[in-house]
Amino acid sequence: MTASQRADARRNHGRILAVAEQEVAEHGAGASLEQIARIAGVGSATVRRHFPTRQSLLEAVSRQRVEALAERARELTGEGDPREALLTWLGDLTAYCVTARGLATALSYETDPVQGNSCASAISDAAEPLLRRAITAGAVARDVTAFELMSLVVGIAMVTENHRDPKAAADRLLAVAVTGISPRR
Structure with a gap:
C-alpha cells in the first residue's frame, strides 16, 4: 500500500466515523450503514472494511x-x-x-x-x-x-x-x- 493509499484510507475512516456519529445521534444504534456510506461518499464495502460489524462502528x-x-x-x-x-x-x-x-x-x-x-x-x-x-x-x-x-x-x-x-x-x-x-x- 502506498502512502497516498494509506492517507486516503485514513481520510475515509475519519469521514465514515464523523458521518456515523451524526447518524447514530439522530437515528440511534439502528442507523443505516448504507446511509452512512452514501453520506460519507464511500461504498458500503469501504464502511465494512473499516468497521466489520455494527458493534465495531458503535464502539468507535x-x-x-x-x-x-x-x-x-x-x-x-x-x-x-x-x-x-x-x-x-x-x-x-x-x-x-x-x-x-x-x-x-x-x-x-x-x-x-x-x-x-x-x-x-x-x-x-x-x-x-x-x-x-x-x-x-x-x-x-x-x-x-x-x-x-x-x-x-x-x-x-x-x-x-x-x-x-x-x-x-x-x-x-x-x-x-x-x-x-x-x-x-
Whole structure:
C-alpha cells in the first residue's frame, strides 16, 4: 500500500466515523450503514472494511464518551463517601446512556471472546475501583460486580429511551434499583 493509499484510507475512516456519529445521534444504534456510506461518499464495502460489524462502528462512535466516563470514574475514586462516589458515577453513566444515542446499545453487546467489547470493558474497568472502594467501606454488597451495574444502567437506558422525558425516567428507575422496593423505615 502506498502512502497516498494509506492517507486516503485514513481520510475515509475519519469521514465514515464523523458521518456515523451524526447518524447514530439522530437515528440511534439502528442507523443505516448504507446511509452512512452514501453520506460519507464511500461504498458500503469501504464502511465494512473499516468497521466489520455494527458493534465495531458503535464502539468507535462511543469511544470519546466512554473515555470521558472513565476519566470521571478516576476523578471520583478518591473523593468523599465511597457509596456516593459510586452512585454519582452510575448517575453519570445513566445520563450518558440516555442522552448519547447508541451508547447503551454499544455497551449491551454480548462480549465476543475473539472481538471483545472495548466499550463495555472500558466501562467495567472504570467502575471497578469505585465499586471496590464502596464494597470495602461496607456500602455495597460484596457480590455485586461492575458488569452487573453496567448491565443495570444499560437496561434502564434502553427501557426509557422512548419516554417523554428519558433522563427523568432513567434517574427514577436507577433510584428504585439503588434503594430497592422495600418501604422506607
